[in-house]
Amino acid sequence: MDLVINDVLIPDFKTQKFVKGCVGINKGRVVEVSQAPLKGEVVLDGKEAYLSPGLIDCHCHIESSYLIPSQFGTQALKRGVLHIVADCHEIANVAGRKGLEFFIKDSENTKCNILFAVPSCVPATSFATSGGEITLEDVETLFHYEKVVALGELMNYEGVINKEEKFVKMIELAKKYGKVVNGHAPKLTGEKLRAYVSAGIEDDHENETYEEVLEKIQAGLKVFIREGSAEHTKDKAYEIIKEYSEKVMFCSDDKTAEDLITLGHIDYNLRKAISLGIEPILALKVATYNGLLHYGLKEFAEVKVGNRAYFVLFDKNFKVRKLVIDGEVYDVKNVKSKVSDVPEFLLNSFKVRPIENVPRVKHHELCILVRDGSLITEKLVLAGHDQEYDLENDILKIVNIERYGHGNRSAGKIKGFGLKRGAIATSVSHDCHNILAVGTSDKAIKAVVNAIIENQGGLALFDEKEVYLVSLRVGGIVSNEEAESLVKKLRFLKEKAKELGSPLTDPFATLSFMALEVIPHIKLTDKGLFDVDRFCYF
């Protein structure tokens, strides 16, 4: 045998018990499981440890980490996450199917088993200008990839409920090709929820409370408990695992590289469940077995003879001790991914020249109000206010510079960023990823916008002396460097933003949602100030 793991606790999800045993592995598969110690070439001592199937992240947007898939995979592996289902709709908004195909290719550079869900709603609406689109034809093409296991979250639930042709056909295609259909049903309830489910939706991750997950499970959905950087299912909802342990899975949805490094990935959900009183065997079932079966990865879902040897060795507090990938043992400290070769069309994705003039504010009486930690903005009415910049009252200018060659530009007023000097900008701006900047003067805004254009993507800050930039060169939204070094740069930039006066926890993250026209109440797209409540421009 290539590998023997003796004296280890193996989860048995049927009897819901851990069983002491010894595992023999040959050519990447389990060949023996016994009570008595086995002999082999490499022997791992499993004393007081759990040998578990790999953790699976059932739904995530890799781009939220600013990392490319291969580097994201490295961080996932360090946390015992051996399988990921990624819905990469950000790169699709920038570069369409070609962008996704690069991500699929890049994912081969990590030993993490990254699988894909084809984004179903790109672009999100027709109100803003994106660089890419995913057509019905693209969906079918992508379904031929072995690594594609799902149709990504159907965010346009009204469209699904109203049986819009495009969505009906997409779901039919998914069924035809044997792909899972991911849902997105925030606050959906009653009749509407039932209509959404009966359209063929299989799961949902937009869960906050216990009551929501209960209703969704009773309506026929599987539910993902989410621990992202900004959005969390509430602690009390974990209770559902006690009643419906087979219907629950874990996901991260959106997680920053910093949070992946410092807090963890699906191992965080796992330990949290246990800390909230869920039996370890049930928590582990939710973190591994349920998701693996959901996506048809039966061969990876249990430690038993014949199955693939993809395992995590956990210590008794469920910290990762070692990984077994395809029968090989890895120390989590030494996990690395291969460096990726990024194609030209993604390295130079900006079709806009440095700006000469900063656009002027159009609606002087309207102001976007932001609050720390929330994607939802409020509309402030400023009667008789006619200054573009009013630092005393924290009213700054925000601009949106479209970057795909159509020449759209817009400007508005915004309150809450708190900058006292300088400006900040980002080319990560959901979902279209045009350039957004907030600043205290036209000069400062121009400096940060042009720094991003010249670099072809990134986060920029101007402190009235120098421009600081974190490069996000791949499609203008992610970086191909290692997580640790990228995080250091991002931390530095956040500190700088504090020095400029911003009270926001992460002003770049907040800024990146200021163009998203599907979240209430007032946003600035490349075409102007958008009233989400009435779903039209002001």
Add this chain to the structure above:
Amino acid sequence: MDLVINDVLIPDFKTQKFVKGCVGINKGRVVEVSQAPLKGEVVLDGKEAYLSPGLIDCHCHIESSYLIPSQFGTQALKRGVLHIVADCHEIANVAGRKGLEFFIKDSENTKCNILFAVPSCVPATSFATSGGEITLEDVETLFHYEKVVALGELMNYEGVINKEEKFVKMIELAKKYGKVVNGHAPKLTGEKLRAYVSAGIEDDHENETYEEVLEKIQAGLKVFIREGSAEHTKDKAYEIIKEYSEKVMFCSDDKTAEDLITLGHIDYNLRKAISLGIEPILALKVATYNGLLHYGLKEFAEVKVGNRAYFVLFDKNFKVRKLVIDGEVYDVKNVKSKVSDVPEFLLNSFKVRPIENVPRVKHHELCILVRDGSLITEKLVLAGHDQEYDLENDILKIVNIERYGHGNRSAGKIKGFGLKRGAIATSVSHDCHNILAVGTSDKAIKAVVNAIIENQGGLALFDEKEVYLVSLRVGGIVSNEEAESLVKKLRFLKEKAKELGSPLTDPFATLSFMALEVIPHIKLTDKGLFDVDRFCYF
């Protein structure tokens, strides 16, 4: 020996290891700790269990649970919390020193060791009308109680930094009587933080980020990691335990009865720390030893010969298995407190008659904007808006009815409660606890306000047919019934509020902060609409 606990893991906080051992207890004290099994009358099998000192909640406002101390103590015990330091400034705002003295007396009805911090800032300001006051004389009187171990959080940090006489004297008194001086330093940093510490402040619980706790510890403070119902120290801040394990403690600050029952108390902080990668021995040190020493409870802080036998038997996942209190073994399921005899002045604390007319809105152009989960409000300017009720735009009337016999009443506009019919009201309204109501018509507001006045306190809801009331009869802010039955009633009322259209998670909790004149940006006290930013009335 009265009690023997064999074969148990005992924390040794000096060597930072768990040691297997056996513990003998006689007359409420530890008389033997040995490697070999002991014999005695009652024998507890500690196999695979930890025997720990009792958990301590280093800072909490019992009233946030709507429970009186004895009933709060019952819930705490169920979670292994054997010691609590309570700053009961809510009852002090209602009934002054006499209110506190009843709480101290009531706390004798539970086996939980409830200790007290004398509230230092009652009332919070002179802008609103409270029922009670804590003078310097009161502080000194209360310091004579054995159960009083601290001077409560000095919320007026500007006053402390500027050496206002009252605070200088209070701190001097605390030092003289050997009491801990609790701090309250939200976002305090640099020079101001150092001035606050050098005034004699010893600890702080207003912590969110890792950077904050680091700076505060370096400035000389001990820090409490807080897990309340609304406010949480961030996960990343737990990291500080690895570097400064002796400077960190746990607290709950404000926790609802529902959260105490479903999520837990300090056991929640403990398990969360472990789930975030803190070594169990360090997490336990923070949850017990550090806080016990901070408040001079050395005899309770370690399992060793001569010490008091107040212990928690935890299973390996740190769930409470049994309690040992004063040498007696308790099953957590059977913990009960004695029923308290509430004095007349607290049962009938309302000096106001049912209202005939609902006050009229004064500033038609101003509107309070609330957001779910936040105490901070925003000022909306409604140019030309002259209706008192505008349901289509979710603009409702809010009223404040002063209840201590001064006859003050006020009214304003509020957006965010989302009621489509009826009204809700509460006599819990920080810090003065006058009556606050929000409703869709004068008729509905009158119904809920008068229901509270007639019952002498509680939460009320009117659905256009019936008035529903949860009685909070003790000082109009807490109940003397058991947590479980009270929680059922509160849940029912919250569900009812949803039926009326409110999207808020807990509209009664949100409402209870709408008069608090020290939290930005616009509030309604009994005297009118208050501009927190300029610290004066509109």
